[in-house]
Amino acid sequence: MLLTTKFLRPAADPRAIPRNRLLQVLERREGKRLNLVVGPAGFGKTTLVNQWSATQTLPVAWLSLDANDDDPRRFWQYITGALVHAGFAELEKCQQAFNTYAAHELEGAITGLINGLVENVGGGMNLVIDDYHQIQAAEIHRQMTYFLDYLPPGVTVVLVSRTEPDLPIARWRVRQWVDDIHPQLLAFSEDECHRFFQDCMAIRLSKDEARRIWQKTEGWVAAMQLSALSARNRPSLGDVQSANLIPDSSRQINDYILSEVLDQQPENVADFLLDTACCLRLTASLCDRVRESRDSQEMLEALSQRNLFLIPLDNRDEWFRYHDLFREALFxxxxQTDPDRIQTLQSRAIRWLLEHDHIQEAIAQLVQLEDWPWLAGVLEQHGNNLIHGGFHLPVLDWLDKLPSGTVESNPRLSMLQIWGHFFANRLDALEPRLERLEDLLDRRVADSHPDAEGALGLHSEIALIRSYLARTRSDLKSASDLTQQVLRDIDHTQIPLKSVTYYGLGLDYFGRGDLPAAEEALQSAVSHGQIERKPSTVLSSGGLLAWIQFNRGHIDLALESCISIRQWIDRHYTDPKQPKLLSCWQNCALIEIYRERGELELADTYLAPLLGHLEQGTEPGQHVIIQYARAHLAFTRGDYEQATRALDDAERVLRGRREHIVFEPPNLAALKARVHLAKGELELAREWLEHRNPEEFRNPLNAEQDAITAARVMIALDKPGKAITLLTPLRLSTETGQHNKHLIEVLTVYAEALDREGKTSDAMPLLVEALKRSSSEQIYRLFIEESAVVHALIRDTTSPSVDSRYLQKLREMLPETKVRDSAPKAGAKTLADLIEPLSARESEVLELINEGLANKDIALRMQVAGTTVKAHIRNLYGKLQVKSRTEALARARQLDLLK
Structure with a gap:
């Protein structure tokens, strides 16, 4: 049970003075998604947001967090609870989803919540989350990132926190989604100034004294803090009154900070501040190393208690950072005083960062230090892992910063640059660089260079890159030969190549249709990738593994692979501020898994982030796979126009950039032919059938899909005998190749063909075998997307060998059409009877809906009132037993009701 008191806004404080300037910052504006209010305790954050909430005309949902809410399921239960409490009762079903979804499926429930907001808060609303600093779980930060990335227009989230939230705020600022108020913007009024000195800084001032400081600082919180710290160390306030006015330049700010704060500190505190000024973030262990001491934790806690411009980054007093202005002044x-010491301090900091695996932060320091030899050494050692962790573009930028000729004369850096271009899909840039590197290695061998082992390792990497390039040329023999060469040499090198090599081997087996061998190679790629700490390779290998497991019909195993790999990634590479590592293969496998099981909102969850990749530009192979999965999901929903657009776009990319794709893409044309059938476009389906070329496919999965779809078209064209001829050898090959999902499709379509020939007694055993194979994996959509004839056969199935619970659920999911008792004759135009025939007006409305007209346009065309059109549509939906336009058109095509 949820505590309703957490949904209550704090009682208004009549003593609080409205802060209009900040209230204006918080006001709604076009494109804004987030208000972020960050400041220490006692700075009036909650009071400010409460004042703003009181001025809003749109609903405000309020949630106050506590330490117990640092659990993903509980957190989102309270989020939906706050929304329901604010009056959006329709979201109760979203709240129930957070109770029932598995932990790894919570993003699906979040997708449902987003969709619920779209449907129910069209006028807009506000969601305030107070005390967000209570949230430490990285999983919640990732989920909040997803929630805000796809937040519908009109919804504004307000986060109130004592610490900066671990969210991609910088990215959102660039998109102008955020207005934020940080401590330096929380300017105080005169009365607030008095309370600030008394309550926060423990300095008792009269009203007159507070007024003089407030006038001097003009309400600037940082300057007031400077004045307070200065006053602490002076016998009277006379010096405060005689200080200069607020500085108006960076130099004056620095001078003010140095004279009013640093120079007033005890020597040990001042030394600590100066010694740690080179660190962008602070923790005790790092500070101890930089200072060569052991008391840094005590110093940090003391500085935090003194409010000495130290901003906590967590709630455990482990990580901090200085206020930017303060750190710049210290530096x-x-x-000015000891420039030679800077290099010593930064070097110590860099070594600590490298030892503790903060590689990117160490590199940022090296770039600032301009220590190019050290940077080159760090990139040699860590660049490979950075590239395989998804940071290939930063690595290329860092390589470009090195002095001219450094990369070209260093084989390891040259190879690193080649990998960077490879992962950036700049394949045209690879060949000349590979040739230059090979020439350099040959010269080193001729000169008897001592690093013979390194040269062997680099030759293996070159062979591995060339194997991938061979795949883009469809030269599978060369690709296989090169990969096998790498496998022979790999144990003699120290370079971690096994994961990438086994991934290539998995691609080769996948291309040949040897799915068991592909699974074995990809499992090796995942295992070695985890050992080698290559998250991108682990995700890609695991994603393709799940894709293959799905297509073999092992859906539970495919889902388990996706979950275990995602959990490993999230355990070892957890930084919510960085873009989430994604695998096109894995997300598309999850789209297919949840689509097949009828959990379409969960499928949407994994499609949504891929659409961003399409918009921003992604490599062509991924583009095609994404659009294929998108089209298949749209086909399942009956949104045939969306399916067609996605397939057309995928075909365009495939025509233009086939040479940049290292695998054979899915069979786009076969899926489009199924769309034609669903839309009743038999001539287009016939045209595809006449022009199909089964010999073009290297991957047997694509060839099988081509043949199964061809059989469907033949049946639709009243040629079931030809379909049977095509399916007979396919039944044996799919069973031999262990392509179980395709075998289920073959058996199902085969059964329909036999039934069309009047051989229902022969059809039933095939369908029963298909259902038996499907029940263990909970496969549903495959049958639902078949024809009404198949649906009738499923309803008539009585075999005890099929799991009764599975069969009952499948029957409940089938469209509620009333099929004729006898099998339809060859050439029959209608597959089902209506409950009641459509009237002439209803048929006219159906045709106009098919033209894409809105209700008001239909009313104009028919010269009737809008309410009359709505009545016709309501009656139409009832007779067709549907709930939407898309379903109505799909059912009408199925019944041959459209011209």
């Missing part, structure tokens, strides 16, 4: 003092 300037160090440059």
């Amino acid at each position: 300037q003092r160090l440059q």
Whole structure:
């Protein structure tokens, strides 16, 4: 049970003074998704947001968090609870989803919540989450990132926190989604100034004294804090009154900070501040290394208690950072007084960062230090893992910063640059670089260079790159030969190549249709990738593994693979501020898994982030796979126009950039032919059938899909005998190749063909075998997307060998059409009877809906009132037993009701 008191806004404080300037910052504007209010305790954050909430005309849902809410399921239960409490009762079903979904499926429930907001809060609303600093779970931060990335227009989230949330705020600022108020913007009024000195800084001032400081600082919180710290160390306030006015330049700000804060500190505190000014983030262990001491934790806690411009980054007093202005001033003092010491301090910091695996932060320091030899060494050692962790573009940028000729004269850096271009899909840039590297290695061998082992390892990497390039040329023999060469040499090198090599081997087996061998190779790629710490390779290998497991009909195993790999990634590579590592293969496998099981909202969850990749530009192979999965999901929904658009786009990319794709893409044309059938476009389906070329496919999965679809078209064209001729050898090959999902499709379509020939007694055993194979994996959509004849056969199935619970659920999911008792004759135009025939007006409305007209346009065309059109549509839906336009058109085509 949820505590309703957490949904209550705090009682208004009549003593609180409205802060209009900040209230204006929080006001709604076009494109805004997030208001972020960050400041220490006692800075009036909650009071400010409460004042703003009181001015809103749109509903405000309020949630106050506590430490117990740092659990994903509980957190989202309270989020939906706050929305329901604010008056959106329709979202109760979303709340129930967070109770029932498995932990790894919570993003599906979040997708349902987003969709619920779209449907139910069209006028807009506000969601305030107070005390967000209570949230430490990285999983919740990732989920909140997803929620805000896809937040519908009109919904504004307000986060109130004592610490900066671990969210991609910088990315959202670039998109102008965020307005934020940080401590330096929480300017105080005169009365607030008095309370600030008394309650926060423990300095008792009279109203007159507070007024003088407030006038001097003009309400600037950072300057007031400076004045307070200065006043602490002076016998009277006279010096405060005589200080300069608020500085108006960076130099004056620095001078003010140095004179009013740093110079007033005890020597040990000042030394600590100066010694740690080179660190962008602070933790005790790092500070101990930089200072060569052991008391840094005590110093950090003391500085935090003194409010000395130290901003906590967590709730455990482990990580901090200085206020930017404060750190810049400290660094300037160090440059003025002891510039030679800067390099020593930064070097110590860099070594600590490297030892503790903060590689990117260490590299940022090296770039600032301009220590190019050290940077080159760090990239040699860590660049490979960075590239395989998804940071190939930053690595290329860092390589470009090295002095001219450094990369070209260093084989390891040259290879690193080649990998960077490979993962950036700049394949045209690879060949000349590979040739230059091979020439360099040959010269080193001729000169008897001592690094013979390194040269062997680089030759293996070159062979591996060339194997992938061979795949883009459809030269599978060369690709296989090169991969096998790498496997022979790999144990003699120290370079971690096994994961990438086995991934290539998995691609080769997949291309040949040897799915068991492909699974074995990809499982090796995942295992070695985890050992080698290559998350991108683990995701890609695991994603393709799940895709293959799905297509073999092992859906539970495919889902288990996706979940276990995602959990490994999230355990070892957890930084919510960085873009989430995604695998096109894995997300598309999950789309297919949840689509097949009828959990379409979960399928949407994994499609949504891929659409962003399409918009921003992704490599062509991924583009095609994404659009294929998108089209299949749209086909399942009956949105045939969306399916066609996605397939057309995929075909365009495939025609233009086939040479950049290292695998054979799915059979786009076969899926489009199924769309034609569903839309009743028999002539287009016939045209595809006449022009299909089964010999074009290297991957047997694509060839099988081509043949199964051809059989469907033949049946639709009243040629079931030809379909049987095509399916007979396919039944044996899919069973021999262990392509179980395709075998289920073959058996199902085969059964329909036999039934069309009047051989229902022969058809039933085939359908029963298909259902038996499907029941263990909970396969549903495959049958639902078949014809009404198949649906009738399923309803008539009485075999005890099929799991009764599975069969009952499948029957419940079938469209509620009333099929004729006897099998339809060859050439029959209608597959089902209506409950009641459509009237002439209803038929006219159906045709106009098919033209894509809106209700008001239909009313104009028919010269009737809008309410009359709505009545016709309501009656039409009832007779067709559907709930939407898309379903109505799909059912009408199935019944041959459209011209």
